[in-house]
Amino acid sequence: MSETVILGVEALTGRAEAIFRKAGLSSRHAAALARVIVAGERDGCKSHGIYRIEGCLRTLKAGKVSPDAEPILHDDGSAVLRVAAGGAFSCTAFELGAPVLAERAKRLGLAALAINDCTHFSALWPEVEVLTGMGVAALAMCPSYSTVAPAGGSRPLLGTNPIAFGWPRPNQPPYVFDFATSVAARGEIELHRRAGRALPEGWALDAEGEATTDPEAALSGAMLPFGGHKGSAISTMIELLAGAMIGDMTSSEALDWLGTTALAPRHGELILAFSPERFAAGRPGDPFARAETLFEAIVGQGARLPSQRRFAAREKTMAHGIVLTAAEAGHLDRLEAQGLDAVS
Numbered sequence: 001m002s003e004t005v006i007l008g009v010e011a012l013t014g015r016a017e018a019i020f021r022k023a024g025l026s027s028r029h030a031a032a033l034a035r036v037i038v039a040g041e042r043d044g045c046k047s048h049g050i051y052r053i054e055g056c057l058r059t060l061k062a063g064k065v066s067p068d069a070e071p072i073l074h075d076d077g078s079a080v081l082r083v084a085a086g087g088a089f090s091c092t093a094f095e096l097g098a099p100v101l102a103e104r105a106k107r108l109g110l111a112a113l114a115i116n117d118c119t120h121f122s123a124l125w126p127e128v129e130v131l132t133g134m135g136v137a138a139l140a141m142c143p144s145y146s147t148v149a150p151a152g153g154s155r156p157l158l159g160t161n162p163i164a165f166g167w168p169r170p171n172q173p174p175y176v177f178d179f180a181t182s183v184a185a186r187g188e189i190e191l192h193r194r195a196g197r198a199l200p201e202g203w204a205l206d207a208e209g210e211a212t213t214d215p216e217a218a219l220s221g222a223m224l225p226f227g228g229h230k231g232s233a234i235s236t237m238i239e240l241l242a243g244a245m246i247g248d249m250t251s252s253e254a255l256d257w258l259g260t261t262a263l264a265p266r267h268g269e270l271i272l273a274f275s276p277e278r279f280a281a282g283r284p285g286d287p288f289a290r291a292e293t294l295f296e297a298i299v300g301q302g303a304r305l306p307s308q309r310r311f312a313a314r315e316k317t318m319a320h321g322i323v324l325t326a327a328e329a330g331h332l333d334r335l336e337a338q339g340l341d342a343v344s
């Protein structure tokens with residue numbers, strides 16, 4: 001086998017979708033899942049790319065996610081929208097709620113979408129990008145399952161709890177950041193383990209609470225929050241807003257329910273959308289023009305904007321295809337051929 005295999009975005013999406021359909025997912029869920037996973041590969045975000053297919057299949061096989069529940073939108077006309085995901089993957093629930101959320105934010109200035117009872121394993125930037133594409137600023141967050149020690153602690157309690165923000169920019173890609181509130185996403189630790197690479201210092205503790213650079217020890221120990229007490233507090237806020245407040249599971253409850261971190265976690269998600277025009281109305285200056293001044297000043301110092309690397313990766317893969325290693329391509333072949341039998 002050659003060292004690498006190159007696939008177009010459409011071809012890889014088709015293959016991922018076929019794997020999910022063969023595993024029993026409805027066409028709607030299979031297509032939405034394939035899109036978000038291939039977007040990760042396309043944008044050079046390996047921690048939420050095709051390696052996640054296996055975890056999705058494991059979760060399906062364990063009966064911990066519905067293959068076909070249809071999301072249901074609950075809209076009482078207020079600023080608070082809900083989508084009940086019915087225990088299925090989150091992507092279709094988001095796709096159903098997003099246009100209504102954007103419309104409501106434009107009408108009221110600010111609106112929120114709570115997604116309940118979903119299995120959520122994906123990056124958040126695909127979601128905030130959809131919303132910026134609809135002309136609103138967006139802030140998305142969700143818990144995960146307990147794998148991160150609070151600052152000053154030594155045992156898993158918080159999740160890797162991602163938070164993402166997007167700001168629409170005229171005639172160019174949006175300003176987007178998206179990160180785990182742990183030093184790195186858990187997916188990064190798993191990728192280090194698979195590659196036999198040591199972790200950078202400061203990412204994790206072992207099961208005895210000692211600092212470790214061994215990915216195995218980190219996976220059975222505790223990850224650390226980014227920025228010490230600051231990341232720990234933001235992560236706690238996410239447990240409160242996107243867990244307790246929306247009546248869904250916190251990371252610790254999600255782990256109790258699932259019983260393992262080998263499967264994708266079930267919990268809720270909170271997405272806020274803002275209309276910059278509505279907030280700025282009657283005040284001096286155009287918010288979008290003022291944002292551009294800020295971005296230019298950042299870049300003017302030689303710094304880069306978040307997502308700049310991702311957008312560059314996207315441009316490259318859209319032109320030249322997605323490069324998979326021989327191991328990744330072989331893994332995909334195996335999942336395609338064996339379906340749920342390929343996973344334990």
Ligand code: NDP
Nearest residue numbers: 121122123124160162177178179180185306307308309310
């Ligand atoms: P990274 O640390 O890789 O990146 C975080 C953000 O910072 C990105 O927007 C990135 O942009 C930006 N960035 C990185 N370096 C710089 C720089 N030098 N200057 C300016 N901006 C920079 O992300 P994480 O490992 O923390 O998270 C990876 C993904 O994991 C996220 O997409 C997150 O949603 C996902 N995740 C999902 C979870 C879930 O439960 N669903 C749980 C935890 C994480 P760029 O991409 O361009 O480098």
Ligand code: PYC
Nearest residue numbers: 121144160185186187
């Ligand atoms: O990478 O930390 C992570 C993660 C947890 C759940 C989905 N992704």
